[in-house]
Amino acid sequence: MTKEQFKKFCSFRDEFRKQTALWNEEYNKVLKEKIESLSGCEITNSFIYNEKLDEINENDNIKYIWIQDNPGYNEMLQNRYAVGASGKAGQNFMKNEGLAEDFDREVIVLNKSPIHTKVTAVLSKLKNREIQDETQRYMAKAIFTVHNIFECDLWILGISNLKGIFGTFSKDMEKLYKNSALNKKMFLYYHFSQGQFKKAYNLEANTLGTDDPDKILESIGIKNRKKYFDF
Numbered sequence: 001m002t003k004e005q006f007k008k009f010c011s012f013r014d015e016f017r018k019q020t021a022l023w024n025e026e027y028n029k030v031l032k033e034k035i036e037s038l039s040g041c042e043i044t045n046s047f048i049y050n051e052k053l054d055e056i057n058e059n060d061n062i063k064y065i066w067i068q069d070n071p072g073y074n075e076m077l078q079n080r081y082a083v084g085a086s087g088k089a090g091q092n093f094m095k096n097e098g099l100a101e102d103f104d105r106e107v108i109v110l111n112k113s114p115i116h117t118k119v120t121a122v123l124s125k126l127k128n129r130e131i132q133d134e135t136q137r138y139m140a141k142a143i144f145t146v147h148n149i150f151e152c153d154l155w156i157l158g159i160s161n162l163k164g165i166f167g168t169f170s171k172d173m174e175k176l177y178k179n180s181a182l183n184k185k186m187f188l189y190y191h192f193s194q195g196q197f198k199k200a201y202n203l204e205a206n207t208l209g210t211d212d213p214d215k216i217l218e219s220i221g222i223k224n225r226k227k228y229f230d231f
Contacts, residue, residue: 001058001060001061001062001150003058005149005150006057006058008149009056009146009149009150012142012145012146012149013053013054013056015142016049016053016142017049017053017054019138020047020048020049020114021049023046023047023114023135024045024046024047027046027047027128027131028045028046028047030128030131031046031115031126031128031131032045032046034126034127034128035115035116035117035122035126038117038118038122038125038126039073039117039118039119039122040118041073041118043076043116044076044077045076045116046115046116047114047115047116047135048071048075048076048079048081048114048115048116049079049114050075050079050080050081050109050110051078051079051080052080052081052082052104052109053108055104056104056105056108060105060106061105061106062106062107062108062150062152063099063100063106063107063152063153064094064099064100064106064107064108064152064153064154064155065107065108065109065110065143065146065147065150065152065153065154065155066082066090066107066108066109066110066155066157067110067111067112067143067154067155067156067157068081068082068086068087068109068110068111068112068157068158068191069111069112069113069120069157069158069161069166069191070111070112070113070114070115070116070117070120070123071111071114071115071116072084072086072116072117072118072119073116073118075087075116076116081109081110081111082103082109085193086191086192086193087109087192089192089193089195089197089198090157090192090197091103093192093197093198094107097213098213099213108146108150110139110142110143110146111139112136112139112156112158112166112169113132113135113136113139113165113166113169114135114138114139115131115132115135120158120161120165121165123165124164124165132168133168136166136168136169136172137168137169137172139169140169140172140173140176141172141176143173144173144176144177144180144182147182147185148182151182151185152185153185153187154182154185154186154187155187155188155189155221156186156187156188156189157189157190157191157192157197158190158191159188159189159190159224159227159228160190162228163228170228170229173229174229174230177229177231178229178230178231183229183231186221186225186229187217187218187220187221187222187224187225188221188224188225188227188228189217189220189221189224200220201216201217201220204216204219204220
């Protein structure tokens with residue numbers, strides 16, 4: 001990346017780290033007990049920052065930005081995103097298809113929500129809508145900021161809850177991207193969990209009659225984007 005890109009990225013990264021710490025100071029007492037009760041396990045913090053971001057340096061070449069749902073159990077324990085089964089499956093796919101040889105140096109991972117839950121569905125049971133709206137709006141803006149820095153492909157992974165749990169996130173993404181040239185670089189896909197992504201990928205490959213990953217991914221990503229966004 002260029003020096004200017006790295007400077008802007010560092011500014012984003014520092015702000016995101018500080019904001020996550022601030023959320024934990026303000027809201028952790030409100031959410032922690034609820035999350036532990038609903039998830040059936042103890043947690044460290046309710047809001048999780050991705051420490052992988054701190055390892056990115058000026059020599060790295062960012063090719064993709066991944067947007068997952070929210071930090072799961074492994075992400076909470078390690079303070080690192082995409083380290084669970086779904087994340088590992090995704091990383092293997094990227095490497096096997098020649099899309100990213102060194103995942104942590106080529107892919108930035110963020111979430112629709114920074115709030116940890118063992119499974120995403122628990123978010124709908126927390127009831128703290130104001131906190132969820134605030135954090136989802138922040139993440140939409142943060143994602144748009146990072147996307148403008150690198151202008152690479154943006155993958156939104158997980159689409160079933162875009163009109164439900166992540167409705168606020170979706171509305172803000174619509175506003176931010178509607179008149180931006182970057183909306184052509186936004187692609188929507190199913191999760192890597194439970195083989196959802198791979199099933200859709202294989203089906204599209206058969207439909208198109210090709211094994212070219214770029215063509216397959218573009219076709220799926222655009223079709224899904226048009227289902228959820230007006231661009």
